[in-house]
Amino acid sequence: MPLRRPSFRQLQALSAVLETGSVTRAAERLHVSQPALSRLVAHLEEGVGYPLFRRVGGRVVPTAEAQLIYGEIQEALRSVDSVGRRMLQLSGAAGQTLSVSAFPAFATTTLPLVVSQFRQHQPGLRVCLSASNAVERMVDAVGMRGVDFAISNVPAHSAAVASEHLCRYATVCVVRRDHPFAKAGTVSLEDITRETLVSLVAQDDSQAIIDRAFQERGLEPDPAVEVSHCAAACAWVATAGGCTIVDPFTAGEWAGQLAQVNTDPPIWLDLWVISSRAHPMSRMATLCLEQLREHLGTLARMVHSG
Numbered sequence: 001m002p003l004r005r006p007s008f009r010q011l012q013a014l015s016a017v018l019e020t021g022s023v024t025r026a027a028e029r030l031h032v033s034q035p036a037l038s039r040l041v042a043h044l045e046e047g048v049g050y051p052l053f054r055r056v057g058g059r060v061v062p063t064a065e066a067q068l069i070y071g072e073i074q075e076a077l078r079s080v081d082s083v084g085r086r087m088l089q090l091s092g093a094a095g096q097t098l099s100v101s102a103f104p105a106f107a108t109t110t111l112p113l114v115v116s117q118f119r120q121h122q123p124g125l126r127v128c129l130s131a132s133n134a135v136e137r138m139v140d141a142v143g144m145r146g147v148d149f150a151i152s153n154v155p156a157h158s159a160a161v162a163s164e165h166l167c168r169y170a171t172v173c174v175v176r177r178d179h180p181f182a183k184a185g186t187v188s189l190e191d192i193t194r195e196t197l198v199s200l201v202a203q204d205d206s207q208a209i210i211d212r213a214f215q216e217r218g219l220e221p222d223p224a225v226e227v228s229h230c231a232a233a234c235a236w237v238a239t240a241g242g243c244t245i246v247d248p249f250t251a252g253e254w255a256g257q258l259a260q261v262n263t264d265p266p267i268w269l270d271l272w273v274i275s276s277r278a279h280p281m282s283r284m285a286t287l288c289l290e291q292l293r294e295h296l297g298t299l300a301r302m303v304h305s306g
Contacts, residue, residue: 004047008080013040014052015073018062098284099128101141102151103205104229106271107131109249111151114295118288125284133204133229135274142276148285150274151292153247154205160278166271167296171210172251172260174234175243182259189217189263196242198233199223206269210245213267234258248299271296 006014016026016037027037045052052066062070098119102111107129119125130147132138138150143160155163173192175181181191193214199221200207214221224242227233230250237244238257247269251260273289275281281289 003049006044006047010040010044010047011073011076013037014044014066015070015077017041017053017060018066018070018073021059023060095124096282096284097126097128098282098288099130099147100149100151100285100288101130101132101138101147103153104131104133105206105231105247105250106151106153108229108231109253110295111292114292115288118291122284122287131229133201135205138274142274145276145279148275148281149289152205152272152274153209153269155270155272156274160276161274162277164273164275166273166293168268168270169248169299170266170268171206171245171263172248173243173245173263174237174251174254174258174260176237176241177257177259179241179243179259181243181261184261186262186264189214189219189265192243192245192263193219193221196225197221197223198225198227198236198242198244200230200233201226201228204229206247209269210267213265217265 012030013026016029017023020026020029023037023041024034027034030037032040041052050063050065052063053060054063055061098115100111100115101107108131111129115127115129119127128147130141132141132150135152135154135156138147138152139156139158139161141147142150143158151166152163155165173181173187181187181195199210202208202211211221225233225236227236230244230246231253233244233246234250234254236242238254245263245267248260251258
């Protein structure tokens with residue numbers, strides 16, 4: 001008869017008999033009948049091909065082989081128990097970490113809002129949010145599992161990650177409320193070039209798209225000020241005047257101080273989710289991303305993927 005590997009239940013039965021020294025007490029510990037436990041041990045002995053106990057004066061005495069493997073059995077059962085506890089922990093958020101990266105305009109506005117709301121329903125969840133204005137750095141972070149997923153305004157061109165389109169949105173021109181543009185519903189790109197323009201640094205992915213929109217109209221904007229992120233551009237306009245073109249997420253943070261004006265033609269930007277192809281997202285990351293999609297679905301100026 002071919003030998004068989006012991007089952008987990010058989011190892012439990014063997015361990016219980018070794019610890020209690022009694023089939024009866026072992027059966028009580030495992031909440032099974034004595035005949036059932038005896039069958040587990042008998043099938044185990046049959047499977048491995050040698051006896052594990054001897055009966056001496058009505059008692060069961062472990063054989064040398066049973067004593068040799070006792071420590072390994074205990075270690076194996078502890079490992080399985082540890083795995084079981086870990087699996088139960090993963091059913092909730094306690095002890096888990098959610099790590100997300102996004103371009104600065106999103107990482108400082110919508111992302112904290114959505115993730116904080118998500119965390120209210122996931123007690124014990126640790127959160128790590130980071131900002132990057134270059135998609136290459138996001139790709140590296142996702143690829144090295146430094147973040148669960150990233151939100152970019154351009155797609156990633158790397159075989160290591162997947163880019164999923166979330167939605168498209170129009171930028172807005174932001175000015176102080178006493179600026180002439182504030183009374184207009186729409187302002188042309190030509191008119192914007194004649195103003196004191198505050199722009200993002202050239203390395204920013206979204207600024208390259210904005211610059212291209214001007215160039216397609218035969219315009220070469222000459223920004224008077226360059227800043228590292230949209231919040232700083234809005235702060236400059238609020239303090240010193242001029243105008244800037246930013247995303248609606250950041251502009252919304254300044255709704256009480258600055259006016260938003262549409263541009264003609266509209267300048268469209270996109271949101272992309274960057275995730276690893278090699279490693280699936282955790283359950284917490286998947287749930288958070290679902291909540292982000294729902295939130296974006298409630299916002300104006302969003303054109304969503306079908």
